[in-house]
Amino acid sequence: MTETRPARDRLRELLDAVLDEGHRRLDDMAGGAHSSPYHFARQLSAGAGEPPVAMRRRVMLERAAWQLRQGATVTDVAFAAGYESVDGFSRAFSSAFGRPPSQPATGSHWLPAPNGIHFHPPTSLWVHAKEATMNPLTEQLVQHDLDDTAELIDRAKQLSDEDYRVVRLPGNTVLSWDGEETSVAAVLEHHVWAKEVWVASIEGGEIPARAGDEPAELRARHEVIAPRWLAIVRDIDRRGAWDDRLVDALCEPPESFQLGSVVAHVLTFGAHRRLMARHLLRSAGVEVDHGDPIDWLRRRTGVTP
Template identity: 70%
Template sequence: MTGKDRLRELLDAVLDEQHRSLDEMASGAHSSPYHFTRQLSAGAGEPPVAMRRRVMLERAAWQLSRGATVTDAAFAAGYESAEGFGRAFARAYGHPPSERADGDHWLPAPNGIHFHPPMSLWVHTGEHTMTQPLDLLVHHDLDDTRDLIDLAKQLTDGDYRRELSPGARVHSWEGEEASVAAVLTSLVFTKEVWLAAILGEDFPADRPDHVGALRRRHDDVAPRWLEMLRDMERRAAWDDRIVDALCEPPESFVLGSIVAHVLTYDAHRRLGVRAMLRELGVDADEGDPINWLRRRTEATA
């Protein structure tokens, strides 16, 4: 059997309706889970579980566009609940599955392999997605912010709002960020306000900062922020400019510089809030992207 035929066999095992787990995929390809993962990752540049999850979401998006219910699409994609499917769909597409969206159902892929109706794979050789370093920086920022918000749930409200660094400011034109609450709020609000400026939306008005609300705000803005960056990459729009009418007076900004600004100061804030959490007795790791990527890879292998 040629290498190309073997890769096709591996891909068929990923897509088989009966193969819901890594063990089942590997068995369908007459391989062990370890060797199956290694072979597919080497041949397609994507672990099998991650590929199946993405392709099933693409199929679900196509089914929804043709009138399927969210519940039917969720179970067909292998999810145990519509709620879990809804969260995964929103993270991937930037909007809930109940919100119909016109256009392409394909998600960014490292290999150009996508769902093609009614149930096959399509290899798109000209696909262009975010470069790996940028993609990792963006995803690490979003994942790490979410994890830090979750760690803050261990604090009492008093500790959450305690001013541990009086007078601390990231920018001279912004307010103090002296508490865990203030820093985490800035991490979320920064994306909300830049998203509004770039997309021409209204300035976010309702901004509750207690931990539960902050997590919901993050879960809302994160997929939309990610989709906006992917769109910039697809359109090669990094050098485009926007005029932010929310500024007084209005200012012009290069889109690529906005992304660099957010990633730079988000990294600064995340390191700072880690120190605060440790001071308050919360076990916070170092936030190293190397360790984050290892955990992420293991979780999808």
């Protein structure tokens, strides 16, 4: 009997050919997958729901958006993304994100995708996670939390280190086991740390190292954990596993949690910390919006009242 390879493996090969740094044209992609351009485009479109050239362009723009946030110049990012001119890149970027690349970013660096193929920072790592659309309300709650967190950390960059760390809420405690959260730095760091710990618990990992809390470092931590958290919640929703139990070995002693309650816990205390961060930022003289999901969704979809 002739052994056949799983269709998923072939799709992985097609994706690798699309996202290879050296494959900028359809002919290059097809050659890398040992296929004709016609059959390559047909197979990839059927398997991933997106034409190969469009997929590569989108993911490269996602990477460009992330690189710009890290301080790269528009010129460097444009040529790294395969564009022959900065003007051409700027037009494509503005069309995709609704703003020029020179304008400060808000929200996620991901663009809408039918297949869950996105650029995942901090390295040039191409990840294919079978991304199923969640219940729309759950999707909006989770995505709003992630986008709003990024926005608040970026706003905190306007503060001096002293204003960032000064005690503004003496004795303030959100959860008894987390200790006091009395400053902008403490509130935002605890907010990101909570996702890092819960992701480690659900994935069965060790307690993660607690990295720096400077706004730039905190933003980098958030960029890493946000897509992992989103993928976890989407997987729970896809499997209908809201009632499944998680035995959290990171607790001492180990404790059991319902997955649905974990997501609700993260969203509840995340919303609380984001509102606290807004209050603290305003008290430090930083202008922030209300964090209203209605306004966020209007900006994200381009729909105005």
